[in-house]
Amino acid sequence: MxxxxxxxxxxxxxxxxxxxxxxxxxxxxxxxxxxxxxxxxxxxxxxxxxxxxxxxxxxxxxxxxxxxxxxxxxxxxxxxxxxxxxxxxxxxxxxxxxxxxxxxxxxxxxxxxxxxxxxxxxTQHFKPENRKAKALMKTGALGRLVMVNDTRHLHYFREERPAWFLDKAKAGGGILMNLGVHSVDKLQWLTDSRVVRVKASVSHFGPRGDVEGSGLAYLETDSGVVATISQSGYKGAAKDETELIFTGGMLKLVSGKGLWMSDGGEYRRVEVEEEADPxxxxxxxxxxxxxxxxxxxxxGAYGKSVVGVVEAMYRSHHLGAEVEVAQGRSAR
Ligand SMILES: NC(=O)c1ccc[n+]([C@@H]2O[C@H](COP(=O)([O-])OP(=O)(O)OC[C@H]3O[C@@H](n4cnc5c(N)ncnc54)[C@H](O)[C@@H]3O)[C@@H](O)[C@H]2O)c1
Structure with a gap:
């Protein structure tokens, strides 16, 4: 070998x-x-x-x-x-x-x-709860996927964070460029689609550096799914969840914790098989x-498609308007 x-x-x-x-x-x-x-x-x-x-x-x-x-x-x-x-x-x-x-x-x-x-x-592609969610989605048991809401809060400006992450020239952006890419990736990969349209608003109230400290985006994919991505890096309670809403139920991914499903009633935990380290x-x-x-x-084409969506978020904020994501499906 x-x-x-x-x-x-x-x-x-x-x-x-x-x-x-x-x-x-x-x-x-x-x-x-x-x-x-x-x-x-x-x-x-x-x-x-x-x-x-x-x-x-x-x-x-x-x-x-x-x-x-x-x-x-x-x-x-x-x-x-x-x-x-x-x-x-x-x-x-x-x-x-x-x-x-x-x-x-x-x-x-x-x-x-x-x-x-x-x-x-x-790495989102290799996390066991995400893989389980994708496998469940493929069965079609929950019906048609209509929307995705992804929310992440964490203290982005904490002292221990290396300074380059907060320097736009070096990092390319703040919480959206660094962590929003995980949300965009999760959205595109789980739904097997590409984001084609974005309307976003970001804020710059961080205590240090010149990068954005929050971002809220409304996105549309080429498969007709709509989504929100909400990221905030100011002080507060940590959260990292993705909810997928289908015509026949819902899935909830809690990063690092697991997967929950509802087919009408309360969420119940889905067993996720142990896998090798992501x-x-x-x-x-x-x-x-x-x-x-x-x-x-x-x-590379896929990685570029994710970066393209984050760039579109910044462009949308700057213009105060909805923008098209140039590469769309052709980036596959
Ligand atoms: N996949 C994930 O879940 C995940 C998690 C954390 C970070 N990341 C990514 O990994 C990358 C690194 O992040 P990190 O958290 O390890 O950052 P870090 O700041 O801890 O590490 C970066 C290292 O690069 C070194 N460095 C800087 N300039 C250099 C140069 N010219 N030559 C050699 N070394 C140099 C720094 O001294 C530092 O040790 C980033 O792209 C980040 O977004 C991914």
Missing amino acids: DMYRVVVIGAGEIANSHLEAIKTSSELKAVAVADIDAGRAQAVGRRFGVTPYTSYREMVEREQPDIAVVALPHHLHREAAVLAAEHGCHILLEKPMARNEAECDAIIRAAQQHRVTLMVGH FALQFAALLAAIRTGSEPECS
Whole structure:
């Protein structure tokens, strides 16, 4: 069996989830990690027994890995992903794919030109409760899906959040760009459709940084489903729920907690089978795509479609009007 040598670019919070998942795979071997913060690179290097670097360029050139995981601030996604592609590495690129569609296009072009597999880390596809909801939807038992309401509140401006997340030039946006992409992804993937129209309003009342602290959006998909996405990052009670309303019942996803269903009465809990860790499943999907030479479900075009919806939300707020999402279904 082939062993794929993996490097991780960025040794921050999410790098650990990737390296833990790699440890559980018999087909992947983590060899190195790079972070501009030498102490962090060394600590992660020690923890996972991989070589630390402070320059990801040097790491990629020296290690010649098969796969590069890009887990950097958003403004560096394009640069690092293009570099990886130029060195013939397959890429697992953290969400959001990049700060805007133009950067997504540059990444897609580089992956195509160098014939490497590009997958965007839309982890929602690998969470067991989400997979169960999608499987239940496929049975058609709840009738026709008519609308989706997705709500997330969390203290986005908490002290521990790295400053780059609150700097629009680096992050590309605030709570919508960072966490709204999960909601847009969930909506598009669960409903097997693409958002084609958006009306949104955002606010900028955060105590630091220059990114939005909340966003409320009304969205329409090409399958005729309507949805709301409500995100807020000011102080308050945490919540992360998606309700799907059908003609014959309702589903409620509570992130990390489970899935509930109603076919007329009160919600009752749906049993969700235990599965491998979402990050391990994500790597399995990447490996399957590499082996078969096929596009992964979370392809570059898909990642771009999600970023395009967030950009449309910002455009709608700026114009004070409903806007079309340019790429729509063609981004599949
Ligand atoms: N899939 C998920 O559920 C999930 C969860 C958290 C974060 N993310 C995504 O993962 C990515 C990273 O987020 P994070 O929370 O780990 O951020 P983080 O700030 O904890 O980590 C980013 C790391 O990149 C390093 N870095 C910055 N510039 C660098 C450079 N030029 N060269 C090398 N290293 C550099 C920083 O020092 C830092 O250690 C983002 O795209 C984020 O949106 C995804």
